Amino acid sequence: MNSKTQPVDFRREVPHGDTHERDVCATCGFVNYVNPKIVTGSIVRHVGRILLCRRAIEPRIGFWTLPAGFMELGETAEQAAMREAREEANAAIVIDRLLAVYTIPRIAQVQIMYLAHLGGNDFSAGPESLEVMLAGWDEIPWEELAFPSVRWALEQYRSVEGSADFAPFSNPPGEYGDPKPL
């Protein structure tokens, strides 16, 4: 067996000098560090309205969300948010400031949400969206939002709309994005 097909034989143990249990390969000692993943997204404004995307993919297909997705290697958090708006809504956006940092521990996600605005007038549904729209406050489909953090971001932004300097938000008190009990 050559090195390319060396078997991986993970055991749970605390590596030397570490404080947490990890998956450590008993064959070669490789430590598989698993850490939370980063989602970046934005509230994109345009003449008093907000860009929303109806999801064409699971999870929550058919529900409305903000342009957001997993950050990739080799980009900044701001560049990742800009890329997501381009991919999901064919929108060139300008990042204005950070709105919020949320954690969803159950799925090990940190969500970094920016305030942004459209750089032009163009937008349309990208391959991950069924449709996109610019919604006024009274047009937001509150009952059809894809994720709790979409609601958090919209409500928190609404509470400071018009002011430039405010402390960024975190999870609403006691909320961790868990599914609502039936």
Added chain:
Amino acid sequence: MNSKTQPVDFRREVPHGDTHERDVCATCGFVNYVNPKIVTGSIVRHVGRILLCRRAIEPRIGFWTLPAGFMELGETAEQAAMREAREEANAAIVIDRLLAVYTIPRIAQVQIMYLAHLGGNDFSAGPESLEVMLAGWDEIPWEELAFPSVRWALEQYRSVEGSADFAPFSNPPGEYGDPKPL
């Protein structure tokens, strides 16, 4: 060969429905998503001074840093920052607000930096620190800081010290935490 020792045979390819090349196992189809990792830390204040730790570990052993480290699964970003202050400086801290979100693309890190204060009077060097101190502005060892983002956080905080509401910071313009050319 049983399933436990199934060989891993990663090839670089774009998985179905994806937009980026990943390591995909040719044997089982497993996609090894590698994303940026999150560091959380804080500027911890106490009677006008700031908690600094001198590193007992590489990288940058012997240099001064803020209590910070890799976020783990199952905790919020704020809890991660509190844990790091406990581990590195035996300090119970209270998170006040978010100061900044930095990206260091070269090492694929997003650094989430909070403002905090000491919950009591106790602090001391933890196992990852050679020593800890509470430094006034004129006592900060600017030439002996461990990382560019430590300087960014301190300088940006100094620029807003005393105000409660301000937009959080990002990387200083054009700075990405790369080593300075000699």
